[in-house]
Amino acid sequence: MINTDVVIVGAGPTGLFCAHQLGIIGLKCEIVDNLDKIGGQCIELYPDKPIYDIPAIPECTGEELTNNLIEQIKPFNFNFHLNDRVQELKNENEKWIVKTLNGKEFLTPNIVIAGGVGSFEPRKFPTKSADQFDGKSVLYSVKDKTIFKDKSVVIFGGGDSALDWAIELSKTSKVTLIHRRDEFRGAQSSVDKVKELQKQNKIELLTKYSIKDVKGNGNLESVEIKHDDGNNKEIKADYVLGFFGLIMQLGPILDWGLNIDKKTIPVNTENFETNKKGIFAIGDICTYPGKLKLILSGFHEGALAARGCFKYARPDEKYRFEFTTASNTIKDRLGLKE
Amino acid sequence: MFPHTCPFFLINYINPMAKIKYIEHDGKEHEIEVANGLTVMEGAVQNGIPGIDADCGGSMACATCHVYVKEDWFSKLPDKEMGEDDMLDQAFEPKSNSRLSCQLTVSDELNGLIVHLPEKQI
Numbered sequence A: 001m002i003n004t005d006v007v008i009v010g011a012g013p014t015g016l017f018c019a020h021q022l023g024i025i026g027l028k029c030e031i032v033d034n035l036d037k038i039g040g041q042c043i044e045l046y047p048d049k050p051i052y053d054i055p056a057i058p059e060c061t062g063e064e065l066t067n068n069l070i071e072q073i074k075p076f077n078f079n080f081h082l083n084d085r086v087q088e089l090k091n092e093n094e095k096w097i098v099k100t101l102n103g104k105e106f107l108t109p110n111i112v113i114a115g116g117v118g119s120f121e122p123r124k125f126p127t128k129s130a131d132q133f134d135g136k137s138v139l140y141s142v143k144d145k146t147i148f149k150d151k152s153v154v155i156f157g158g159g160d161s162a163l164d165w166a167i168e169l170s171k172t173s174k175v176t177l178i179h180r181r182d183e184f185r186g187a188q189s190s191v192d193k194v195k196e197l198q199k200q201n202k203i204e205l206l207t208k209y210s211i212k213d214v215k216g217n218g219n220l221e222s223v224e225i226k227h228d229d230g231n232n233k234e235i236k237a238d239y240v241l242g243f244f245g246l247i248m249q250l251g252p253i254l255d256w257g258l259n260i261d262k263k264t265i266p267v268n269t270e271n272f273e274t275n276k277k278g279i280f281a282i283g284d285i286c287t288y289p290g291k292l293k294l295i296l297s298g299f300h301e302g303a304l305a306a307r308g309c310f311k312y313a314r315p316d317e318k319y320r321f322e323f324t325t326a327s328n329t330i331k332d333r334l335g336l337k338e
Numbered sequence B: 001m002f003p004h005t006c007p008f009f010l011i012n013y014i015n016p017m018a019k020i021k022y023i024e025h026d027g028k029e030h031e032i033e034v035a036n037g038l039t040v041m042e043g044a045v046q047n048g049i050p051g052i053d054a055d056c057g058g059s060m061a062c063a064t065c066h067v068y069v070k071e072d073w074f075s076k077l078p079d080k081e082m083g084e085d086d087m088l089d090q091a092f093e094p095k096s097n098s099r100l101s102c103q104l105t106v107s108d109e110l111n112g113l114i115v116h117l118p119e120k121q122i
C-alpha cells in the first residue's frame, strides 16, 4: 500500500499542472493513467497540432505542451503509474483506498479526478459474437506475437497498427487484412509494402468489407464479413485482431458514487470538490455553470483543487498563500538554492 | 405581401434555420430547427437528442458524432474534408453512407436533412 497526500487520476495537462500546484504547496502525489504515455488528449489525439491559446505561449504543439508540463514538475519527483487504470475507491477512516486494475493500492485523504472524457480504451468489434472470444482469440493489441506462428490471422483496420502487424505477422502466419474502404490512413510506405506482399501472395487484402459475425464453438473458427455491395464471405481464422483506434470511456468512474451529469462530474467552484468529501474533479471531466473545456481552465481548476487537498492532507496546519517569486520554502521545494 | 411584418419571415431573416430530422436507432424521430452556421452535431447536443456523444467537442478527433445519411441526401452534402474518413474508420459500425455530424454545417441547403443515428457511439 502506497501512502500519499493525493492520488491524481489522469495524466493529461490538467492532472500534470495540478501535480505542480501540489508540489508547490508541499504535498506529495501519485499519478495514474491507463495510457502508456503522459499527456492525455494532447499526446494521444493531437501531438503535432499547434495550440494557440495557452496563456503566454503564442504557439506550441500538444507534445511540446506535455513535455513542458513534465519538465515543470520534475523537481518534485512524483511517481507515474502508466498503463494502469484506477478501478475502485473505498472509504476508510476518513481516507480513501484507491485500487488499480493492475492491483496497486494507495491510501490517501484526497483524490483528484482529472480523467478528461474518460480513459482511452481500444474500440472493439461491434458484433456481440466477438465478446465471447475477447482476450483469447479476438484481440485489440499484441502482447506476444509468437502465439500467431503458423496460424490464420485476420486483421481489421486501416491505420498504422493494422498495417504494421499485417506486415510483421505475414512472416510467420497466414494473414488476411480487411478494411472498410480502399484508402488507408497509415503511412504510405506501409501501404506500399502491404500491396507488395499482396502481389507475392503473402497477405490477402480485402477492402470495402466489414465484420458481420464471429463463429466458433468454444474455439474461434471463422469470421464472416460483408462487402459494401451486400455480399458476404467467410474466412477461416484462428485469431482476429481489431485496430480501430481508441475511444474514451468513463468506465469505472461511473461506479464511484459521484453525481454524474452528461458524462461530467458537477463540482463547486471554490475548491472543485465533488459530492464526496476528499474527491475533487478538474479539467474536461468537471462541470459547473460557465465551464469551458479548455486547457487553461483546467490549470486554474487544478490550482484551486490543490489548495482544497491541503485541508485534508494537513488538517493541523494552516495553508499559507505564497508567491513562487518570493518564497524561500517554495524555492527549496523546487530544488533551487539561494 | 408585407414580408417585414410577417413574424415567420422575420424570425427567418434574423436567424435563418434549417429543419433537421434525427432518427434514433430504435426509430424514434426528432425534428428540430437548427440555426444556420451550427453543425448538425451541435444541433443534437444543444437540444438534448440522445445518440450523439461528441466526446471531442467537434474537433474531428473522436468519431462519436457519427451518423448515417440516406443516399439521396448523402450525394448532396459537401464533400468530406481530409481526415474525416480516417476518423470514420474508427467509428462504431461505419458504412459507405457514414458522416461525422460535427463536420456538417447547417445552411439553407441542408433544410430537410434526415440523419440516422447508429446503435451506439462507443
Ligand SMILES: Cc1cc2nc3c(=O)[nH]c(=O)nc-3n(C[C@H](O)[C@H](O)[C@H](O)COP(=O)(O)OP(=O)(O)OC[C@H]3O[C@@H](n4cnc5c(N)ncnc54)[C@H](O)[C@@H]3O)c2cc1C
Binding pocket: A009, A010, A011, A012, A013, A014, A015, A032, A033, A034, A035, A039, A040, A041, A042, A045, A046, A050, A051, A052, A053, A084, A085, A086, A087, A114, A115, A116, A117, A118, A119, A120, A252, A253, A282, A283, A284, A285, A293, A294, A295, A296, A298, B056, B059, B060, B061
Ligand atoms: C483535436 C483537439 C484539439 C484541441 N485543441 C485545444 C486547444 O487549442 N486549446 C485548448 O485549450 N484545448 C484544446 N483541446 C481540448 C484539450 O485537449 C482538453 O481540454 C484537455 O486535454 C483536457 O485535459 P484533461 O487533463 O482534463 O483531460 P485529458 O487530456 O482527456 O486526460 C485525461 C487522462 O485521464 C486518463 N484516465 C481517465 N480515467 C482514468 C482512470 N480511471 N484511470 C486512469 N487513467 C484515467 C485518460 O487515459 C487520459 O489520459 C483540444 C482537444 C482535441 C481533441
Ligand code: FES
Binding pocket: B041, B053, B054, B055, B056, B057, B058, B059, B060, B061, B062, B063, B064, B065, B087, B100, B101, B102, B103
Ligand atoms: S465530435 Fe468528435 S469527431 Fe465529431
